[in-house]
Amino acid sequence: MLELSNVRKRFGDREVLRGIDLKVEDGDVVALIGPSGSGKTTLLRCANFLERADEGTMVFRGETYDLPKTSRRDIRRMRQHTGFVFQSYNLFANRTALGNVTEGLVVARKMRKAEAADRAMEALRRVGLADWASHYPSQLSGGQQQRVAIARAIALEPDIIFFDEPTSALDPELIGEVLGVMRDLAESGMTMLVVTHEMTFAREVSNRVVFMEDGQIVEERRSRKFFKNPHTERARQFLRAIGERE
Amino acid sequence: MDERLWGIVEKALKDIVEKGLPTTMLLTVVSFAIALVIATLVALVQHARLPVLTQLSRFYIWLIRGTPLLVQLLVVYYALPAIGIVIDAVPAAIIAFSINEGAYCSETMRAALESVPVGQTEAGLCVGMSYTKVMLRIVIPQALRTAVPNLFNSLISMVKDTSLVSNITVVDMFMITKRHVGRTYEFLTLYVLLALLYLAISTLMTMLQRLAERFLNRNVGREVKKIA
Ligand SMILES: Nc1ncnc2c1ncn2[C@@H]1O[C@H](COP(=O)(O)OP(=O)(O)OP(=O)(O)O)[C@@H](O)[C@H]1O
Ligand SMILES: [Mg+2]
Numbered sequence: 001m002l003e004l005s006n007v008r009k010r011f012g013d014r015e016v017l018r019g020i021d022l023k024v025e026d027g028d029v030v031a032l033i034g035p036s037g038s039g040k041t042t043l044l045r046c047a048n049f050l051e052r053a054d055e056g057t058m059v060f061r062g063e064t065y066d067l068p069k070t071s072r073r074d075i076r077r078m079r080q081h082t083g084f085v086f087q088s089y090n091l092f093a094n095r096t097a098l099g100n101v102t103e104g105l106v107v108a109r110k111m112r113k114a115e116a117a118d119r120a121m122e123a124l125r126r127v128g129l130a131d132w133a134s135h136y137p138s139q140l141s142g143g144q145q146q147r148v149a150i151a152r153a154i155a156l157e158p159d160i161i162f163f164d165e166p167t168s169a170l171d172p173e174l175i176g177e178v179l180g181v182m183r184d185l186a187e188s189g190m191t192m193l194v195v196t197h198e199m200t201f202a203r204e205v206s207n208r209v210v211f212m213e214d215g216q217i218v219e220e221r222r223s224r225k226f227f228k229n230p231h232t233e234r235a236r237q238f239l240r241a242i243g244e245r246e
Numbered sequence: 247m248d249e250r251l252w253g254i255v256e257k258a259l260k261d262i263v264e265k266g267l268p269t270t271m272l273l274t275v276v277s278f279a280i281a282l283v284i285a286t287l288v289a290l291v292q293h294a295r296l297p298v299l300t301q302l303s304r305f306y307i308w309l310i311r312g313t314p315l316l317v318q319l320l321v322v323y324y325a326l327p328a329i330g331i332v333i334d335a336v337p338a339a340i341i342a343f344s345i346n347e348g349a350y351c352s353e354t355m356r357a358a359l360e361s362v363p364v365g366q367t368e369a370g371l372c373v374g375m376s377y378t379k380v381m382l383r384i385v386i387p388q389a390l391r392t393a394v395p396n397l398f399n400s401l402i403s404m405v406k407d408t409s410l411v412s413n414i415t416v417v418d419m420f421m422i423t424k425r426h427v428g429r430t431y432e433f434l435t436l437y438v439l440l441a442l443l444y445l446a447i448s449t450l451m452t453m454l455q456r457l458a459e460r461f462l463n464r465n466v467g468r469e470v471k472k473i474a
Contacts, residue, residue, distance in 0.1 A: 048372060050368055050371070050372070076374055076376065079371065079372060079373070079374045080374045082372070083372070083373075084368075084369070084372040086365055086368070086369065088363075088365055089365075090363070090365035090366055090368065090369035091366075091369070092366055092369070092370070092384050093362075093366065093388060094384065094387050094388050095384075103370075103373065103375070103383070103384075104370075104373025104374055104375065107375050107379050107383065108373055108374030108375045108379075109374065149369075152369075152373065153373075156373060156374070
């Protein structure tokens with residue numbers, strides 16, 4: 001479904017991604033974890049061209065993209081089939097919840113307005129916000145905004161959705177509603193690559209864990225096994241540090 | 247007020263409103279409209295960090311903000327004929343005011359564009375929209391909302407700055423008042439009258455600002471319900 005090979009990225013003289021190889025299969029829910037600054041966000045951003053990798057290739061839907069050289073047209077084509085959910089929601093402030101979801105359908109997909117509105121309402125219903133369709137982002141709680149952002153992504157029926165710490169900007173009591181939506185999404189078979197600090201999510205919802213440190217993938221295993229008995233000392237230390245192991 | 251003075255005021259007022267006001271308004275409205283277009287383009291060029299054009303924009307802003315408006319007005323009026331372009335005083339004034347106001351307003355627009363969180367642009371790109379579409383539909387409408395108070399500040403100063411055009415023979419409200427003063431020696435009364443007229447125009451524009459703000463704020467949801 002999506003395969004990254006030898007992705008490298010430097011900011012100034014700091015090499016943030018040092019040759020990442022990562023394969024995501026159809027229906028996979030991959031939890032990407034690791035200490036702060038290890039390059040998780042940068043990896044997601046490189047995969048969606050929000051950041052230009054210096055080196056590396058990506059195979060997606062049978063097409064090969066040379067990451068540093070991909071043309072703007074190919075980028076847009078690739079983005080037609082991916083979703084991105086940001087830590088800070090990034091809803092369009094001048095659009096209602098419904099407008100946030102229809103915007104991409106109407107403008108990028110050239111869908112007719114009525115059809116887009118139907119599709120968007122369906123997506124809002126899936127995240128439990130059908131009653132909030134006409135509210136602006138400023139009138140929604142953080143948890144609701146993030147659920148609208150998820151609706152915005154799923155309405156485009158992407159092949160894969162990237163999540164960058166979708167719950168870490170939320171008040172604790174709002175985290176559950178967003179994780180619940182993501183769990184439903186995972187159970188519906190959506191392919192997801194999720195950067196997260198929520199170990200419950202990584203343990204219970206994801207089927208694979210990718211542990212990154214210092215711009216490299218240190219360990220990559222089935223979630224259950226990873227949490228029961230990480231192979232690498234670094235992963236053991238990390239889990240201990242965040243209180244997942246004694 | 248005695249009858250003679252009343253007669254002078256009445257005549258001057260009629261003259262200023264009939265002959266001067268249309269010129270002042272024409273200069274203001276046309277120049278400001280062109281300035282807004284210049285400002286938006288110059289700001290967008292910088293916001294998108296386009297090479298070369300960004301440097302040109304900075305140079306333009308540096309040049310215009312660093313020289314007096316009156317000098318710019320005189321240069322346009324006298325320089326263009328020197329290179330073979332014969333131009334009337336009013337179009338010359340419009341060119342000078344547009345270029346001048348464009349430089350100031352472009353800084354307002356640039357700051358306003360920057361005030362829209364870059365995450366919204368990224369989100370737009372991620373749903374497959376082109377950069378241009380994201381700008382037109384998401385970023386610029388929000389930036390305008392931020393820019394309106396400052397843009398109206400500029401507009402109101404500009405109304406008053408148009409009085410400089412008498413220096414290049416344009417007959418505006420100021421020029422006509424000056425003529426009446428020259429004939430009647432009623433300095434104080436006539437200049438106070440002129441001041442009141444400028445004040446009336448500015449007041450109208452302030453009211454226009456309210457309307458513009460209300461229009462641009464129509465779709466952000468005013469009553470903020472916090473559910474959290
Ligand atoms: N635009 C940028 N310019 C310069 N350095 C950057 C930029 N973005 C990220 N970095 C640096 O790259 C490194 C990796 O950052 P990244 O955001 O990918 O880490 P992360 O694993 O997502 O961390 P966190 O868990 O804190 O979100 C950090 O040292 C960061 O300071
Ligand atoms: Mg991050």
